[in-house]
Amino acid sequence: MYKRFFAFGCSFTEYRWATWADIVAYAYKDAEYYNFGKAGGSNQIIMTRVMEADEQFKFNKDDLIIVQWTGSCRESRWKDGYWGGGGGNIYVFNKQYPKEWIENWTHPTDFLIKDLAAIKAVNTLLRSTQCTHYNISMVTVSASAFNKKSDTNKSNLQAIVNGYTETLSTVRPSYQNVIFNDRDWMEKLPRPLSSRINLEDPERKEVLRLDSHPTPTEHLQYVKTVLPELTIAPDADVIAEKETALVMPGPNRESDAPLTSLFGSRPDPKRARDSFFFYKRLKEVPSQNIAPFIH
């Protein structure tokens, strides 16, 4: 049906374990699969990647393109040869910018203005290519910018959002809403485990932590809920459950990634990824592609 499938987004799109993009790609095995998700990436990065990809691949009516928009208030930049500043909301996860710089140079309104323009820009482009296109999202766009800045004038923000009503109407309900019921993400239990570098450790050792990213099962539930137009592979439920078991705390996880303690090292991400079922199956599809361009 589709000759190519392009996925764009943040870590909800390209992660250590299967995401919605892999689940969709698994269902459309005959389509070439390109995953341009970028962990920590801002909506600006997502927009630039879509634009760059269109110049490279010339999107057309035979393409399925799904863009997963991320949270606002991200300050990601290409710096010295790679994308930096990623890590999510700058008011929550910042490790790179001094407090004073954030106070002086950032504001939720600014992020919102730029993100709305980015979503509209991508919508416009994809409409002109006649591809099949869907927008999904990590968080509800209008809500995401209203945090961590007490001087934010909410009526101004709402007025700006209102100006983009048509654009925002194309964005399907968010993970925040559908999977996490608009509550704190870590409240939905159980959560999977993943290892992260401990930035407070002088040796920067990796530690296992509970992870707020959706499990494969949650990704599958999300796709089924917000993209009912799409085909789901008949064995997707079984595979998602198995893969989810591998990333959850418990005996399955320990046998997959032997750890002496919660502070042990994690498997190499590539190896870990290869051990997961969706990826294993996808590797059997010779046309799979991962990010062939520079930025």
Added chain:
Amino acid sequence: MTYKRFFAFGCSFTEWPWTTWADIVAAVYPKAQYYNYGKKGASNQLILSRVMEADSVFNFNKDDLVIVQWTSITRESRFLVNSWRGAGNVYRDYENYGEDFYKYTDPIDYLIRDCAAIKSVHSLLTLKQCKFEFLSMVPLTDPQTLSKKKVNIDLLSNKHTEYLLQTYKPVLDFIKPSYLEVVYKGDFQNNDTRLVHSDGHPDPEQHLKYLEKVLPSVPITEEGRTLVHKDMDTLISLPRITEDNKAGGSSQSWRLAVEHLWIQSYFRAVGTTVPRNTSGLRF
């Protein structure tokens, strides 16, 4: 050709106290409603945001003329507490950005961002079937916009630059030659203005010269030329600014002081600004 509306976007080369290219074009199409959304110090990202918002408000269509003047990549505009902050060059204008801002930047990042912005606007205006043109202040990769002290990168021979320029070639080729190339012969020091001062912005005659060169299909009218000549006469008559009358010993740089005093002096002479509709957008 007649248009019902004419929209101009850009930086201070588009919206400035005296006549710019946009006003001259507006004089060519007097029956068209004229909206000037130029913004002093604007980055290309701000220009993108304004074009997108303007389309949300006005819904561009085939009866519109839209001209976008792209600016230097070395700018960041941020909407902070109800106004845009950030003007000029992050590598040079410490008065606006402070000493440390550049440490968090990379010209390649700006090029990635701005190529995407330009393509976005191109896609939108193509889809809307309006007549549109792209002008520019400087070439996107002009090395004069960088400070060697601050940026250890040769933008012209960088592999990322080469890749981006190649990738976005179809869109970038649509941009007309820049003011820097056409008016200043590749160096802003080559300024042949007849005014006793230059605040760094083209004078009305230079705007006219630029338009005639890059948009010969736009038939400049007598009204447009009169606008230019009248404005030039006013500017030529302004008194020279000296160190003595530089804003009461302020700490402003000489360039900014000249700009400030020059504009004040211009306003005193003309009594009002060039009539433009700059409202209608929320930011």
